[in-house]
Amino acid sequence: MDKFTKLTGVACPINQANLNTDQILPARYLKWTRAMGIGKVLFQDLRFDADGNEKPEFPINKPAWRNAKVVVGARNFGCGSSREAAVYALYDYGVRCVIAPSFGDIFSGNAVQNGLVTAIVTDEEAAEIMETLTRTPDLPVTVDLEQQTIVCGNKTTNFTIDPVRRKRLLNGWDDIALTESFRDRIASFRAADKGKRSWAVPAAGA
């Protein structure tokens, strides 16, 4: 997993509360492998009409925001389905950070596994950043994960992120290696637990 420390880039505001993972990646693409180019179908049904024509009013279709590295959203971004491919779609499109007042729990868990930063700001701060970007679409945004700041024009906003997730993103760590280091603890837990909770094992001969 790539490390994330600091990034400056195009930021696209998408002012929609409860923007769920079905909108980020419609279910019909869930059978795709990542290698098939899942970034191409990011926000597919919001970006394109039924005939495949671009909807010019959707923010990420606008010339200034087409190469977004950052998405600024409203509350409960990424709620709904657990599909990790929604994170793959954002990442493979080029997005490295989503800024929003709150995130779906499973989405933000999936994001950290893939190097995508989920930066939490207040409703007012998200609205203000979106407003600034709407006024000045070309304004680049800088997200600094070490400092936990977002710089948008002459305004600096602090963001929050779970400290564990922050550390993992800064270091590009993956869970498995860490868990492997607890192998003995897992084995002793398993042995002791089998004695204590015999009923927890599926009945034999079912």
Next chain:
Amino acid sequence: MSQPQTLVDKLWAAHEIVRREDGESLLWIDRHYVHEGSFHAFGKLAERGVPVAEPGLTFGVADHYVPTRGSRTNIANPELARMVRQVEENTAKHNVKLFGLGDPRQGIVHVVGPEQGLTLPGLTIVCGDSHTSTHGALGAYAFGIGASEVAHVLMTQTIWQKKPKLMRVTVDGAVAPGISGKDIVLAIIARIGADGATGGALEYAGSAIRALSIEGRLTLCNMSIEAGARAGIVAPDATTFAYLKGRPYAPKGADFDKAVEEWSAMQTDAGAVFEKDVTLDAGSIAPIVTWGTSPEDALPIDASVPDPEREPDQDRAQYLRGALEYMGIAPGKKLTDIAVDRVFIGSCTNSRIEDLRVAAAVLAGRTSKVPGLVSAGSTLIKRQAEQEGLDRIFRDAGLEWGESGCSMCVGINGDLVAPGERCASTTNRNFRGRQGPGARTHLMSPAMVAAAAVTGHLADVRPMLDGRKV
């Protein structure tokens, strides 16, 4: 005296292998359910060349991509056939038991787990599906995970988690006749919002919850995620134990009795503190339907949809306009004036025998004005319904009686609602395009879907139940 603990505190402590200084815990996982969508995770195992750590605690099902109509032994659509074959191959390779097509125990993962007695009180359960919260109905701590986490659990039978915020929803009193677990959970989501329980685990308590059957509790816990909670839970009780006794994978004989003794202690202690405590009066809950594009857009059936012009908050007004436009509903329209084009009864939310019985009770001797599909939650439930003659009632009413699977809840097996069509549905998500691009979904209980079928519009089921045995 030790500090009073919540049920989730107790289950957490029983599964915590290690807690890091930063607060994340490594939890032992008792059951891991996989399905066709788990292919990304099996791919990660293949990349590393590692086996499944605990195949005996891992169970597979074919549900998301299986056809509900036409041959299931020779699937016509090659893409669907490939998805089903993939889960067959991945589970076979790793010695994981699969409830595949051709097995009468096949069905939707969140129906099969409880039905087979794999889901038990006090267990930790994960699955790469957000509706894994369903299993909390039996007193398990169950939550949905993403593909990377699925791979991690396959490799280690553990997962890193931060303890959730603990929240409680208490529903006291008795619900009116015709009101189900679906109405209760939609009322809860309408009250606290689609992110009302984000970062949290929801414990459901109160006399109205205790009075629910396991089927009703499964529906309730299923939609916890629609309030943002990764897990929902109901403490196990006599109803739970009666449901589990004799199920194939549940403990047997003296082992069962010993288990019941331990399960009975799995309760929130008096005086335990929750970060958020919400109370609802069961008696005030009417049949509920959704009108918009989030499950929080839910109202009692006698209400009218909102009017953006009367909404002072500009952001909210903009949201209302967008949702109403997508749904093709005029501002302020009465819910009962909204005509539907199609109905669907099924999904992990509402496809169990009790759901089919209540829908059939409404439909018996009546005709559906619109086409529709009924898909039982498992092949066993389908057979039971057929033995009870419910399939005849659905067919006589003009509805299709399909095979079991996720079907029209998510549409990836090809069961789609056409663009612009309006569907009264027992499913869990009314998101834009959820049932197909441009599809318009109204969520409600099975009884309410049956009422919509009979009348051709959203309708209050209560008068239609008069004199009928439910």
